[in-house]
Amino acid sequence: MDTAGLPNLLFTKRSIDKKIISRYLDTLSTYDFVDVIKIKQDPVQAFPLHDYSLIFTSVNGVEAFFANGFKPNERFTDRNYNRIYCVGQKTKNALRKFGYGTYKTMRNAQQLREFITVESPSERFLHFCGNISLDVLTAGHVLQNIYYKKIVVYHTELLYPHYTSGFDAVVFFSPSGARSFLKNNSVSSKRVYAIGETTGKELLRLGISNGIWSPENSTEDLLGIIAKDLEANPIKRL
Secondary structure: OOOOOOOEEEEOOOOOOHHHHHHHHOOOOEEEEOOOEEEEEOOOOOOOOOOOEEEEOOHHHHHHHHHOOOOOOOOOOOOOOOOEEEEOHHHHHHHHHOOOOOOEEEOOHHHHHHHHHHHOOOOEEEEEEEOOOOOOOOHHHHHOOOEEEEEEEEEEEEOOOOOOOOOOEEEEOOHHHHHHHHHHOOOOOOEEEEOHHHHHHHHHHOOOOOOEEOOOOOHHHHHHHHHHHHHHOOOOOO
16 A cells, blocks of 8 residues: 555554554554553562452553462452452453453543542552552542552653654553653644543643543544544645
């Protein structure tokens, strides 16, 4: 296929499935990749989970949790039973790979926070996450006597790359990834896409007001939105 004249999309993540990108975007754009963050799992001594409810907001959190040997108990008839809450379909799918289901899956952290506050205020929560993950429950919820503790099981290193090749649009997959890339690269004349509301709102905080983001934390949902946008509003290369 002749790609001359097609816009070039820059994905800020190399590990994304290229076959999925091709299915959505092959006739609409070319694409390149750059890593903007590096994930390192932390060694954490597994401890009894008792009757805590567990929160996962990322695939990295799920993988690091099980890599450290934690074992939830899903037998709801037992005294020490662990309800599992998560954010996003990808996180839910990661839990399924390890053989566990979820009690509640929400689209973003804010929705999960609202659900817990109304429906589960008497539970005690452990949030297995990264070192720069957002709090699911804030200080205000602690004042409501909702027990919440973050357990850091992985670290995110921001790589701050200088990207010197040309691109017409950029795709972000996390708030930390956006912060990393934008430190040394301008997107003032570029189209900007992001996965999920949390990353979209981080772009707003960083002064990027023209971002387009998917309502779901799903790669395919994001690619579908990018494809529709490029079809409706083609990027004209100079």
